[in-house]
Amino acid sequence: MAELPRLLEGLDPEQREAVTAPRGPVCVLAGAGTGKTRTITHRIAHLVERGLVVPQQVLAVTFTARAAGEMRTRLRALGAGGVQAQTFHAAAFRQLRYFWPRVLDGSVWPLTDNKFRLVMQAAHRLGMSTEKESVRDVIAEIEWAKASLVGPEQYSKVTTQLGRPTPVVADQLSKAFEVYEQLKNEARVLDFDDLLLHTAAILEDHPEVSEEFRSRYRSFVVDEYQDVNPLQQRVLDAWLGGRDDLTVVGDANQTIYSFAGAAPKWLIGFPRRFPEATVVRLERDYRSTPQVVSLANEVIDAAQGRPAGTRLRLVGQRADGPKPDFAEYDDEPAEAEAVAHRIAALAQQGVALSEIAVLFRVNAQSEVYEKALSDADIPYQVRGGERFFARNEVRQAMVSLRGAAARDDLSGEDLPANVRAVLSELGLTTRPPEGGAARERWQSLSALVELAEELAATVPEAGLARYVAELDMRAEAQHPPTVEGVTLASLHSAKGLEWDAVFLVGVVDGTLPIQHADGNDAAVEEERRLLYVGVTRAREHLTLSWALSRSAGGRRHRKRSRFVHSLVPEGHPAALPAQTARRSGSSGKSKADKPTCRLCGNRLVNTKDIKLGRCAECPSDADQELLAKLRAWRSQRARELQVPAYVVFTDATLLAIAEQRPGDSAALTAIPGVGATKLERFGAEVFELVSGE
Ligand code: ATP
């Protein structure tokens, strides 16, 4: 009991009401950043601490693996680490593995790793198009049908009733759906939706299983409940089996999966379904500055057809921060490069890279940002850490580490060095490789070495065996190590998360809203909600940007998103119509100042080359001794300032200094990566090193 206040501290009266409500139905209906996730995690911890529920009897679910990871982290911090927080799918899969052998033969069928091929075979058999795009459309439609609890035999009727446009004639789709199911069953594999379907069916049809389940799980919590689909709701009902110990929280304005069958009607209808429920509404936004909150309110105020009761205005609670910024660029590479520069500047101001995110509408947008960040030597991670232990390189590493621990043949006491030695056989180099998959692989392996360092620091006597046990425990608890770096993520996967600085990129018509939403008002509204989700991820710094052409030198025919027209403040360069804005110089360089190689005179386009002032092919004329001195100085300064070395100067900037030996301020600031702040901070020391004094 003495601990009690700790869990109620830092909660406002409404949040506290939801946290302390007795076991039974509770519903929190509130906007982004108002503390819904905080409220449910505190509620769980509170119930556990008061002994009202055993951690193992609570099942908390949410919709994305990242959000589930975030929930687990928060629960652990509150001392309720024993509670399961998972996605619907992960929870169902776990249950299915346990139930399946009891009611069906053998063990659970594996998940298919090639749904595309199965659907393609079905399409081929029926003489339908097997083009990639068509197959993708058919897959998406089958997924919608399964999530909406519509089987092949009802598909045509239901879509006609709903007036739902179908990618191919409805009868054909229902046949393809049927053949797909057949092929899948013959191959004895499951798809993602089957995990939920089978779980619900087993619980519904086998009283002995459901009884056991009910004695095991007694309390349910659903975050982001606005995005529940009929299939998930059926699973939830099967879990509950008529009981009412259910806490749900959500925000109808953040419904972003209705294209896949989700609907906020269960959230909004919760108080009607459970008239005795404790219902709480929150409107204080604790996440974002008033500037970000005001933009978020503007975005969602423009929404059409909002359900009754969802017109809450968020009220920002934090201190003032910078105004959200808008920026327009000629092309995507220029946009990405500018974002990388801004990120470097934020890092220099002390914003941790793990507190910065670049969010986009479709995953294909990621690549140009990966390149720009690699060019600028800024580490990033494309996927969240949540699937860390499922990554190929990590699985390989675990096998090798386990082998090495069993052989016990590594001499030396130094655990991190031993781990590094094992992983170097898998290709772990001391320096990160350039961009792409190789870099991600490198980051995963490096994260494993860092974990070894962490363990060695806390348990000095730990050897490889202890380390491997630690990895197993973390894999089981889905507790990945943090991979330091900027997050690159889709808007969908960013739901529920928050960062100090957020860059919403590619905000052009055709991408946000996505092209295929055009002409469908409901689909356009969903795209607007996606933008709202994006805006509300930012605590402090928020930039929205777009590019007029996809590739460098391409035709600048794109337009900024219709959603941002009214948001850009008057007088802002990005507020002008596209062409004028370009000429008024919101970004980009005129031909005259296009950088050229100081050795061969060719034009430079690559960021690294521009920094060096020469092309990569031209030989480096760096003073090696000076370079070594600069490196040592940088390490020392980075240690003193407690920042990563590249925050002082990136490798490319350091090399450029060693090559160009700048003697005065003008020459030093001419090196990209050295602005006024760095000049003031480090200028004198650099000149000293260069002059050899
Ligand atoms: P979303 O709709 O985006 O999922 P949410 O409503 O779940 O948002 P949380 O993530 O729980 O919001 O909270 C947003 C931020 O505000 C978190 O950093 C949280 O710790 C903080 N916060 C919430 N409530 C309070 C409070 N009463 N006092 C201080 N900080 C709070």
Ligand code: MG
């Ligand atoms: Mg949340």
